[in-house]
Amino acid sequence: MKRCIIITAYLKKSIRQSLRLxxxxxxxxxxxxxxxxxxEGIVPHIVIGDFDSGNAPEKDSETVIHVPVEKDDTDxxxxxxxxxxxxxxxxxIVGGIGGRLDHTIANLQALSYGCDLGKYVVLLNGNNVVTMLNPGTIQIQKRKGYKLSLFSYTEYCKNVTIKGVKYPLTNALLDHSFPIGVSNEILEEEATLSFDKGKLLVMFSRDN
Structure with a gap:
């Protein structure tokens, strides 16, 4: 399936260190x-922004969309x-984590926006891989050197079950004010995750 890759203005590591194009x-x-x-010699199909954090490319108008600085949506x-x-x-979405905190939170909300529309959106910056999930059952592949964390993005995520990890959960209730799901470890090649209500923030993180 073809992917849409969005490169943000803030990224400590290189683009290619964050994902394989x-x-x-x-x-x-x-x-x-x-x-x-x-x-990095990467040629985008289109550039969108108000260009308050960089210069607009010298390209045809068909490949650049200028938007106002004062607007409701982030770039x-x-x-x-x-x-x-x-x-x-x-x-x-490459980058957008670890700079300004307001931008990081806005990007997490972008994950939520995509999740509400049934899209699979991942935020990556080399040390973190973050996505948002609707209820269901999925297999999560192990990432060597990364910790796995689960957070309830909505007020509650109900009947959260995760198997194949160091700290398993069975029909657990995760709420948005207690981080019980932080810093888990996948023991084998994959773990099985399921829940039946809410939106779940799933995060792989590692130290620099």
Whole structure:
């Protein structure tokens, strides 16, 4: 399945350290993300932003969308909405974690926005891989050197069960004010996760 990759303006590691690009990826740069892509020789299909965090590329108007500085949506959310309008279902948002806290939270909310529309959106920055899930059952592949954490993004996530981990849960209630799901470990090649109500923030993290 073709992916839509969104490159944000803040990223400590390189783009290619954060994810492996595919030849058929559709690449959008959010504002100053264009400068990061340019440094790595990555040519985006389109650049969207108000360009308050970087210079607008010298390209045809068909490949650059200028938006006002004063607006409701962040540049990253505008990129996500653009990709959704183009029919993509799988998104990788590169960067956007660990800089300004307000931007990090806004990007987590972008995950929630995509989740509400049934899209699979992942936020990556080299040390973290974050996604948002609706109720169901999934297999989670182990990532060597990473800790797995589960957080309730809604007030509650009900009947959370996770097997194949160091600290299993069975029909647990996770709420948004107690971090019981932090820093778990997958013991084998994959773990099984299920829950039946709420939105769950799933995060792989490692130290620098």
């Amino acid at each position: 595919h030849d058929d990826d559709f690449i959008i740069c959010a504002d100053g993300g264009y400068e990061l892509a340019k440094k 990253t959310l505008l990129c996500l909405k653009y990709g959704i309008e183009k029919g993509f279902h799988v998104f990788g």
